[in-house]
Amino acid sequence: MIQTLLWLLAILFVALVVYLLSYYRFRRMILQQTKQMIALMKSEDVDNMQIGSIYAHTSDDFSDLERAALYLRRKYLRLRNQFHEERKGYETVFSGLKEGIVTVDQNLKIISFNESFMDFFNWVPDKAQPNTYLQDVVREPLVIATFKKTFEDSNIHKTEVDPVQLFVTPLPSRNENERWSLGVFYDMSEIKKTEKIRIDFVANASHEMRTPLTVIKGYSELMKQKIEQGDLNGPEILDLLNPVLQSADQMSDLMNRLLNLSRVEVNAPLAKSLLPTEQITEEVLQDIEGLVSLKHKNIVVKCEAPEVFANPESCKQILSNLLTNAVKYSGDANDISVTWIKAPQSVLLKVKDNGPGIVKEHQSRVFERFYRVDKGRSRDQGGYGLGLAFVKHHMLNHGGNVRLISENNMGSEFICEFPNP
Template structure:
């Protein structure tokens, strides 16, 4: 900017000096020529009077001689020309013929009765000449007295003036350039100050201000700039604060949120949405929603919302990146100052996969419970009706029927107890007790409880328990229930003369408990579903041995409450082994 101003200033100054110089040259030249013209006209009039008074023969040598003397005195070339352009006398002679002067412009004007003037190159004297022609009447005819002087003097004066002007231009430009540069530099200082301040602000240093103390327009500009910077800093702070709060709000919302513009390109994505769809916001912003969420149903629903301008909610099933059931709530984004204008759409997503699974599990559970309760109740009801219809009179039939009713009643009570136990475990996951449990002591207690049951069935219950097992923390009753269920299950499905072995030891930072039997075993295809509620490998045999179908489901939930794992190794007709792995450190 400084260079531009200096260049313009320099050009304007140069043009001004040049115009002044050339105008001065032109004025001096014109003034000098006017003075010469007046001088020549005066001398021509004197010659006119001389010719009229003397009544000379204009073609004589005497007259020629007089003209030459007179021309020398007035330092001018004198030419006398008749009406036909013939030269009668010439003070500057060259050898040879003097051509006719009738076509000379100054002569033509003089023939018209006026004083002729001309500045032109003379081939006779080989110089630029000033000519003045004066018409006079002599000897009864019109003749022209023409005086001429060369312009060597004006040329010399012009050259001298040109040198002076050139020197003035150079000297003036140097002095003006120095003064102008300092002046422009002084003017540019506040502008540079404002420019530097704006650059620093553009780089993020919003606290920078322009320090200009000038009292002119530039000072006003600096004041306005500083005021604008103050307002800008306040606005950016407000926007930053709002943006921080908005980001914090988006981050704290556990539901995924995605916003799109009118072209269905993503403009916003919160962390919950990033996690749900396994993407990063920077990779998704600006892309079409179909590129991120490959679900035509969602795309069509968004299109319908844009067309109908109606908020809605839908439920969709997704396969990618994982199989999920999502509930989508859509709301149009409208301008606050123009509610009729829509600029996009925001979708709030609720992952209801687990809810739908639980609903299905609940439905299946209710159906299974109804079925399991209905079977013994139907049996009891049937035998009661039989007894009421007269069978009660037969003592043997009555006792047999009552025994069956008693068995079914016990089975019904066990089923209800297991259902209540499972419900209690499921509903207490968030408030698990952290009681001190000595695994060695509890295992010994369970061994003593289950030994008589095994003995009654002629099954040998073997134990191999490390007496120095580390203490764990959790629900002591659940821990005991887990062991009882596993050992009871092993005894039920092990034939007479079989064996059940209980083993417990510490490995690394885990407590390992194993219950192994020599029973009927479990087919491989049934192992993955073994811990489902009411799932039975052999339904007829399970009912026969009194199983409710909930024992292993209870075991699995208790293991999960201890943050543990359970594994099953089984081979049909050879036996099964249930291995429980409980972390010691994490349980504390």
């Protein structure tokens, strides 16, 4: 009886040992394959992985599990890569926009933005402070109120805080607790500047034409009255017609200048070649010789650069306009210098006078059409305020530029840069 019991215990002990060994082996296999499954789900290279690389020599159920895991991982990676590519594309577009773009949530926490938005408000994000709110960046209450109003009624709203125009648009969301709005900031400075130039141009052009028209109308009415009264003889007709003809010539001259300027502003390509600077300068001096003598000016020419790559007629007009202005408006100063200088990648034309100069407040606008520093003196000299506008656009057509260096009572120097071929 005791021997039988001992045999039973021995058999139970052996069975227990076999069970424990089998359990340990099976557990180790499961843990190892689980770790491999986790590694698979984290792997970035699953395209070349084959079914059975993890659950080799196992049942079809485990192979199906591995197949499903590989499928999910591959799909996840494709979707993630697609998302990153699309996001990169959006970020590239956003970063290239000159408009400021910002996205905020319903608490006005900034979610995304582009570089233009940073530039608009001189803001540099603090990486140590991940949660930044719109009111921390934009100090204008009207802007904050516009965003809040969009969240309240889910409509597009517009406001303007000079010189910025803002449009706020609600973004679609499936979750009522996660609502976003997109703000687009437009810099209206250039548009308003252009509009002001247009208004000034219309006003100045109208003013310039009003004077000769008034003269023509006045003398025409006077001639009509005298003809009706039969009190008009030959000499009187000539006396009355001369101002009419002069005013008509003045209007015709203004119209021709405006038409020429409009042609130059088209920025059409120019036929350019290497021109001798000394010859160009001599031809221009001959054209304005009468004005130079009348104003008793002394023009000193230095051609340190023997040639310039330019269009002949355009180059002559540039130099002629600069010299004419210097002769007319340099006051009592007699000396004017014309200097051609060879630079590393260009040729510089410098026209300098020792006149009264141009104060800082006028320097940024002297190249605008009809702009005059001293309106009364310009009209006395017969100018329209178009000469420097011609110079600016002629230089742009050459691919170059013109700039002004001047101080009050220290004279003015205009520098034109002609690029080398």
